[in-house]
Amino acid sequence: MPAPDTRRTSWWTSGAPWVWLNAGAVGLSVAAVLGLVGLIAARGLAHFWPAEVLEIVHDDGTGRASVIGELAGIEFADPELLPDPGSGTPVERRLIKTGNRRVNAPDFRWLDRAAIVSERRPADLVVFERMEWGNAYGRLRGIFEHEDRVVHGSDAQAWTALQQRLARVAALREEIADLQASTIDSINYELEELRLERRRRALDGAGFDLDWRERSLNEEYTRVEARLMDLVRALERDAVEVEIMDGRRVRIELRDVLRAWRPNAMSRVEQITHYMASLWDFLSEEPREANTEGGVFPAIFGTVMMVLIMSVLVTPFGVIAAVYLHEYARQGALVRLIRIAVNNLAGVPGIVYGVFGLGFFVYLVGGTLDDLFYPEARPAPTFGTPGLVWASLTLALLTVPVVIVSTEEGLARIPRAIREGSLALGATKAETLFRIILPVASPSILTGVILAVARAAGEVAPLMLVGVVKLAPALPVDGNPPFIHLERKFMHLGFHIYDVGFQSPNVEAARPLVYATALLLIGIIVVLNLTAIMLRNRLEGRYRFIEG
Amino acid sequence: MATERKDPGNDRAASDGPAAGGVDGAPASPERETPCLEVRDLSLSYGGVPALSHVSLTIPRRRVTAFIGPSGCGKSTLLRCLNRLNDLIDGVRVSGSVTLNGMDIYRRGVDVADLRRRVGMVFQQPNPFPKSVYENVAYGLRLQRGIARSEMDDRVEWSLKSAALWDEVRDRLNETALELSGGQQQRLMIARAIAVRPDVLLLDEPASALDPISTLRIEELIHQLGAEYTIAIVTHNMQQAARVSDYTAFLYMGELVEFGNTDGMFLNPAKQQTEDYITGRYG
Ligand SMILES: Nc1ncnc2c1ncn2[C@@H]1O[C@H](COP(=O)(O)OP(=O)(O)OP(=O)(O)O)[C@@H](O)[C@H]1O
Numbered sequence: 001m002p003a004p005d006t007r008r009t010s011w012w013t014s015g016a017p018w019v020w021l022n023a024g025a026v027g028l029s030v031a032a033v034l035g036l037v038g039l040i041a042a043r044g045l046a047h048f049w050p051a052e053v054l055e056i057v058h059d060d061g062t063g064r065a066s067v068i069g070e071l072a073g074i075e076f077a078d079p080e081l082l083p084d085p086g087s088g089t090p091v092e093r094r095l096i097k098t099g100n101r102r103v104n105a106p107d108f109r110w111l112d113r114a115a116i117v118s119e120r121r122p123a124d125l126v127v128f129e130r131m132e133w134g135n136a137y138g139r140l141r142g143i144f145e146h147e148d149r150v151v152h153g154s155d156a157q158a159w160t161a162l163q164q165r166l167a168r169v170a171a172l173r174e175e176i177a178d179l180q181a182s183t184i185d186s187i188n189y190e191l192e193e194l195r196l197e198r199r200r201r202a203l204d205g206a207g208f209d210l211d212w213r214e215r216s217l218n219e220e221y222t223r224v225e226a227r228l229m230d231l232v233r234a235l236e237r238d239a240v241e242v243e244i245m246d247g248r249r250v251r252i253e254l255r256d257v258l259r260a261w262r263p264n265a266m267s268r269v270e271q272i273t274h275y276m277a278s279l280w281d282f283l284s285e286e287p288r289e290a291n292t293e294g295g296v297f298p299a300i301f302g303t304v305m306m307v308l309i310m311s312v313l314v315t316p317f318g319v320i321a322a323v324y325l326h327e328y329a330r331q332g333a334l335v336r337l338i339r340i341a342v343n344n345l346a347g348v349p350g351i352v353y354g355v356f357g358l359g360f361f362v363y364l365v366g367g368t369l370d371d372l373f374y375p376e377a378r379p380a381p382t383f384g385t386p387g388l389v390w391a392s393l394t395l396a397l398l399t400v401p402v403v404i405v406s407t408e409e410g411l412a413r414i415p416r417a418i419r420e421g422s423l424a425l426g427a428t429k430a431e432t433l434f435r436i437i438l439p440v441a442s443p444s445i446l447t448g449v450i451l452a453v454a455r456a457a458g459e460v461a462p463l464m465l466v467g468v469v470k471l472a473p474a475l476p477v478d479g480n481p482p483f484i485h486l487e488r489k490f491m492h493l494g495f496h497i498y499d500v501g502f503q504s505p506n507v508e509a510a511r512p513l514v515y516a517t518a519l520l521l522i523g524i525i526v527v528l529n530l531t532a533i534m535l536r537n538r539l540e541g542r543y544r545f546i547e548g
Numbered sequence: 549m550a551t552e553r554k555d556p557g558n559d560r561a562a563s564d565g566p567a568a569g570g571v572d573g574a575p576a577s578p579e580r581e582t583p584c585l586e587v588r589d590l591s592l593s594y595g596g597v598p599a600l601s602h603v604s605l606t607i608p609r610r611r612v613t614a615f616i617g618p619s620g621c622g623k624s625t626l627l628r629c630l631n632r633l634n635d636l637i638d639g640v641r642v643s644g645s646v647t648l649n650g651m652d653i654y655r656r657g658v659d660v661a662d663l664r665r666r667v668g669m670v671f672q673q674p675n676p677f678p679k680s681v682y683e684n685v686a687y688g689l690r691l692q693r694g695i696a697r698s699e700m701d702d703r704v705e706w707s708l709k710s711a712a713l714w715d716e717v718r719d720r721l722n723e724t725a726l727e728l729s730g731g732q733q734q735r736l737m738i739a740r741a742i743a744v745r746p747d748v749l750l751l752d753e754p755a756s757a758l759d760p761i762s763t764l765r766i767e768e769l770i771h772q773l774g775a776e777y778t779i780a781i782v783t784h785n786m787q788q789a790a791r792v793s794d795y796t797a798f799l800y801m802g803e804l805v806e807f808g809n810t811d812g813m814f815l816n817p818a819k820q821q822t823e824d825y826i827t828g829r830y831g
């Protein structure tokens with residue numbers, strides 16, 4: 001055989017192609033993951049940066065007009081699709097977020113590159129972040145107290161005055177929220193409890209002597225309400241006058257303004273401070289505006305809480321099942337069948353679990369619980385309605401195969417000799433299980449839990465049926481006894497992404513939030529996993545095994 | 549009787565006169581001793597493949613009984629029958645009977661955990677738990693509730709000293725036992741087994757990975773323990789069998805070929821097979 005031929009054959013048969021193939025596949029996967037996370041991170045994190053506000057003068061054929069707003073995107077449109085095909089080369093268009101919803105319509109505007117006459121970044125342009133209707137852009141022209149103009153112009157003094165008044169408004173808003181959370185909510189809660197107590201007594205045939213309590217609660221409510229009204233009135237004092245892009249002057253009440261900043265005049269330090277503050281608000285605040293504005297704190301809370309409860313439920317369940325299958329059950333056709341069934345359960349679509357959870361947990365179990373323990377609340381359901389506990393249970397069911405399989409693998413890895421060593425010293429099977437087998441298998445158990453958490457945190461479809469809502473009125477944990485309300489509905493980051501990205505009235509405005517929320521969800525899953533992995537590595541160090 | 553024993557290291561087979569002589573001066577035989585474990589017509593098969601067939605012998609109380617025989621002849625299997633460890637293996641069938649101090653250990657309702665506590669075992673392969681040295685030795689003690697901390701410490705120390713391991717591990721009691729050397733692990737296994745003070749001790753080649761000095765110390769220990777405990781030991785070392793045991797059983801292909809007084813057996817074996825094996829002509 002000629003030499004080159006031999007060489008080629010030997011390269012092919014040496015196994016090198018397989019190595020390259022595998023390395024290529026791994027490289028591709030890593031690149032895909034990094035690219036995806038990078039894209040999400042870039043888009044999501046950029047959202048909080050105080051973007052420059054442009055003042056663009058453009059000629060739309062009928063005359064010059066100025067547009068004020070943030071650059072939201074650049075697109076090269078296919079000329080065929082435009083009403084005026086022109087030269088046939090792609091047309092560069094800019095998407096400008098002009099904000100000022102309810103003042104201007106619409107709040108996004110496409111501008112042809114060719115029509116732009118000038119583009120400036122004046123330092124006096126102000127962005128107002130409003131409670132409702134998104135950002136407003138314009139120039140500060142004065143400050144009002146009720147109907148009286150107290151500050152004129154837009155100089156530095158006026159700007160300082162605005163910031164002071166905004167701080168006052170923020171403080172008032174905080175006070176109102178505190179009052180609401182600490183007093184009004186708990187009075188309402190107690191009144192509701194009282195109503196239920198009364199019904200309970202009526203059902204039991206006992207007398208009513210609860211009127212005095214209700215009276216005192218109502219009196220307190222009136223007192224607190226009066227205080228609340230004072231605060232609200234104080235909140236309504238200030239307003240600003242803003243000149244918007246078409247020259248009109250509009251009045252914006254400060255009670256609706258969260259923040260105001262002049263991005264074009266900001267120093268780097270101010271930009272970073274602003275960035276951190278917005279990021280923190282995103283993480284710690286409640287959503288506003290049908291979830292398209294504000295923060296995602298309830299969704300973070302709900303996601304983490306649901307995953308934790310799910311882990312607490314799934315671990316013992318999965319471990320007990322695996323121990324039975326591996327240690328106690330007589331190995332045979334039946335056990336093999338069960339094992340196959342368990343493995344296949346892992347492949348059942350999430351929505352099927354959702355339907356099962358709704359039918360079994362929510363309606364059957366929850367409904368029965370209500371009949372037995374909460375007859376006074378009837379016909380309103382307490383547990384017989386989707387809620388946190390049912391969502392956690394449904395996901396526990398969905399992830400239990402993973403825990404079973406990986407626990408069983410861990411049990412199978414423990415050498416027979418170790419078990420015999422324990423038994424030969426007079427340990428019973430149960431003692432061997434608790435003192436040797438479970439500790440040694442604990443890293444595998446944790447591996448199962450890690451996989452379960454990863455799957456559960458990313459699952460959305462079943463949750464829509466068994467407890468997740470677009471907007472939950474209250475967190476599942478609060479100051480009212482019993483403090484943890486597992487029956488409540490909750491918010492979830494995965495569902496939040498779906499809701500904000502695809503169900504919101506203003507998809508364009510919400511898009512950066514979708515990226516930010518997705519990044520957050522990935523981040524939370526990573527953190528949960530890292531915690532479990534660290535725990536597992538510590539255990540693995542302790543129970544490191546010499547093979548054989 | 550124990551006082552009559554010689555120091556380990558002396559080749560008992562070479563000495564004249566029965567070391568473990570009967571009261572009347574006649575050569576001792578296992579039948580004359582107080583029985584501890586009585587094996588009657590014991591047969592065992594692993595998934596239909598026989599490993600022991602019709603073995604009958606009596607392991608006398610407070611004596612050392614050695615089991616010798618070629619590899620695969622069923623020595624370990626026989627030992628594992630004595631604490632019912634074979635129960636755990638799927639497809640094992642046992643027939644015949646084994647009695648411990650007159651009680652049939654294969655009877656229904658026997659507390660197997662208690663049986664195994666009384667019949668301790670050191671395995672052919674060291675199998676330390678993935679725990680510290682201290683916890684390995686204390687494992688059996690912790691199973692018996694109500695042992696005070698200080699007593700536990702004493703028992704662990706005594707066990708490790710007896711197993712000739714104390715000096716090597718006294719400073720690393722809380723380190724993992726998995727990092728001990730093979731020979732250290734083997735001695736740890738002995739310490740672990742004697743810590744619970746079993747009545748009977750089953751030793752499956754306890755000195756296979758030991759240097760001559762450690763081997764000597766283990767033999768010394770076996771010798772000492774033999775005064776109080778009933779010991780069954782498997783060994784491939786003929787000198788060792790001769791040195792430490794009072795009685796010897798020769799197994800071949802799952803059958804008991806010859807069983808009797810060690811001296812007698814090594815000096816003039818009754819069967820040709822035995823003689824061939826002892827003198828190394830076997831095979
Ligand atoms: N768990 C088991 N399953 C099936 N067969 C087994 C099992 N354990 C032992 N055997 C078989 O039983 C026979 C006796 O084995 P045993 O371990 O008792 O031999 P041994 O005399 O201890 O040998 P060695 O001196 O090599 O340790 C061997 O043929 C072995 O293959």
Ligand SMILES: [Mg+2]
Nearest residue numbers: 623624672752
């Ligand atoms: Mg063996």
